[in-house]
Every structure is written in structure tokens, then in C-alpha cells.
Amino acid sequence: MTEQLLVEVDDLAVHFPIKRGVVLDRTVGYVYAVDGVSLRVRKGETYGLVGESGCGKSTLGRALLRLEKPTGGRVVFDGTDLSAMKGERLRRMRRRMQMVFQDPLASLDPRQSVESLLVEGIRAHGLDKGRESTAKRLRELLSAVGLPSTSLRKYPHEFSGGQRQRIGIARALAVGPDLLVADEPVSALDVSVQAQVLNLLEDLQDEFGLTYLVIAHDLAVVRHIADRIGVMYLGGIVEESESDDLYTEPLHPYTRALLSAVPVPDPVVEDQREQILLSGDLPSPAAPPTGCRFHTRCPWKQQTRCDTERPVLREISPGHRVACHYAEEIRSGAIAKHDVEAEAVAPDDFGGIAVGSTSPASTTEALG
Ligand SMILES: Nc1ncnc2c1ncn2[C@@H]1O[C@H](COP(=O)(O)OP(=O)(O)OP(=O)(O)O)[C@@H](O)[C@H]1O
Ligand code: SF4
Ligand SMILES: [Mg+2]
Secondary structure (H helix, E strand, C coil): CCCCEEEEEEEEEEEEEEEECCCCCEEEEEEEEEEEEEEEEECCCEEEEECCCCCCHHHHHHHHCCCCCCCEEEEEECCEECCCCCHHHHHHHHCCEEEECCCHHHHCCCCCCHHHHHHHHHHHCCCCCCHHHHHHHHHHHHHHCCCCHHHHHCCHHHCCHHHHHHHHHHHHHCCCCCEEEEECCCCCCCHHHHHHHHHHHHHHHHHHCCEEEEEECCHHHHHHHCCEEEEEECCEEEEEEEHHHHHHCCCCHHHHHHHHCCCCCCHHHHHHCCCCCCCCCCCCCCCCCCCCCCCCCCCCCCCCCCCCCCCCCEEEECCEEECCCCHHHHHHCCCCCCCCCCCCCCCCCCCCCCCCCCCHHHHHHHHC
């Protein structure tokens, strides 16, 4: 069976320059936010992307929609290479890929009514075919996301967090996209409404034949919704598999550690569950460790290869890819877990400039 791909990402990199000096504005280094990511998203599936804060999830999502210009690699959307696209062609392509943000209050202009928020995209993409049909379209959108049509005259602050996220979703759907990139769509919401919004996303996927990339730092969120999951660590994907396989047999040491932190509802299993504690802090993406980026914290780290050779993502069993030199030995138990000494990460080459403190101006330059 040949599966249809909607998104193909090959060796994608997004490096943000770190600038220093007011007059000279020298580039003193780079934040390797996304560094060599390859993945495929099939039509109609939900791909979940998980990883710690700062590992590059949002940057990857934005680069996929070409909201961030890649430093290297390419993104192919429905057979068309976006890398060289710009201007009107890119804008037209963007209608097909929309984003849902984490914090609906921050992403929805508080001065605009719901009607004006929804109509904006429709107009921008020339989909406004007259008053009557647009009004009908707005009513359909609201009903699809479970809001009354009286919402049109209201403003974002008049809604609850969950309702606001419904507006954010309606807004993304307004232009009839094929792909939704949902960046932490429920992390700003109360636990009680998270499931409602995730269920809504699932219903809408069936109804409109959508493809999703759902970004979350919480494994529980993606488990609920994703068909396949990619685990990110410091700008790279370290493991990817069908959702069930990842939970039943995580192979990468980092995924094992992440999953070991998730409590299990069964008290017997919970008692026997071994927690894998990671020593040391997450290294800075401005100075990623050599070799395997996880080697400074890996409880299975070996004397050879781990700190010198960056492992590639390779298929260990059908559909299950892992970036670890010793995945087979770890799986079979031939290599045992050991205590890791917290290893100092690379010295601070940038004179103590905090990662992420680069000015917006330097970002614009990076894009320009
Ligand atoms: N415009 C930018 N300029 C410079 N550095 C940036 C920029 N955007 C992101 N970064 C840096 O790139 C790295 C990856 O950031 P990103 O927002 O993609 O991570 P994330 O996985 O989405 O994190 P979170 O879970 O906190 O949202 C971080 O170190 C961040 O500070
Ligand atoms: S390559 Fe080495 S350091 Fe990296 S995850 Fe595998 S065992 Fe750990
Ligand atoms: Mg993010």
C-alpha cells in the first residue's frame, strides 16, 4: 500500500544567529533550534511532536509552514517544494496550512469581534463570495466548533479559555486548510477542558479530512490524539513510531526517561515502575554536546561513539526509528543502565548570553 504524504521534511535546519555588540553587531554564535530533522506526515494522520521546553518544537512547526526560513534542508508540501517559494505563490500555499496556537488570548486580537477575526482570513485569501455566503460560512464554522452563532458579535475576553481555543480553531479552519499545526493547543487550558478540545480536534479531523501536526510537551496529550509520535531532543528527532509502539516499547534512552516520569493508573504496575532520573541540565541549544546530543545525560552511555558520532535516525523495527548507536543492545538488555555523573556541558562560549535573548532585529536579519 502506498501511503499518500502531505508533508515531507528533509534534513531541516533552523539556526538563529546570536548577535553581540551595538555598533558592530557581530554574530558570535548560533542557536541550533532545529538541526537536521527529517520526517513525513501522511495525509489524514495526526503526527505528535513531543519534547522538553526549548528543544525546537515550535521552531520546527513554524519552519514547516515557512513562517521561519530554514537555514538548510527542505519542506515539501503536497508534492511542492516550499524552499524556493515566495511572494504570492507562498501566500496562496499558506491557505492550505494553518496554525492553532497555545494561548488563544494572546493570539486573538482583543479589539476584534469574533466575526471580524473569522472573516479576516477568508477575505485575505479572496474566499469572500458575498455577504450571504460568508454569513452562512461563519455560522457553519461556529457550529463545527460548538459555539452559538450569537458569538459572532462578541469579543475574545467574553469567552472562557476553552471557548477561546474553539475560536482559534474556527479561525484556522475558516480558509479550508489541509494541514493544521497545533502548537500546544491545550496546555493553557484547565485539565477539565483539555479533553473537550482534543475531542473537538479529532471530530473536526474526520469531518474535514484534516492532517494534524500536534506539538506538546506532555506525552499524555499526544497519546490521546496522535497516530504517530516524534520525540525531539535539542533540535533533533531521537525516536519516532506509531503511538502505541512508543508507549509499549520506548527504545531511545531519552524516551524511556520521559515515559518513566508518567504515572501509571494501575497501583501494582506503578509500584514496580522504575523511574529513570536524568542527571544534569538540558544543555543549551547554542552549544549542543558533540556526538549524540543526549550523551551528557544518558544512563546507557558507552565509552565509544556516544560522545563522538551523532547517531542517525534508523529503523529498528517496522515503522520504529531510533537515533541511538546502541538501540538494539539496550533493547535486548545486553547493555545495562548505569548511574551517570553529571557531565559539564560545553563551556559558555558566548559570554553568558542567555539563549533566546537574541533581539528581534537579529531574527529579522536571519530571515532577510
Ligand atoms: N526567533 C528566535 N531567535 C533566537 N532564538 C530563538 C528564536 N525562536 C526560538 N529560539 C530559540 O530556539 C530554541 C528552540 O525554541 P522553540 O520555541 O522552538 O522550542 P520549543 O520546543 O517550542 O519550547 P517550548 O516548549 O518552551 O515552547 C530555544 O532555545 C529558543 O530560545
Ligand atoms: S547513542 Fe549513546 S548516549 Fe546516545 S542515546 Fe544511545 S547510548 Fe545514549
Ligand atoms: Mg514552543
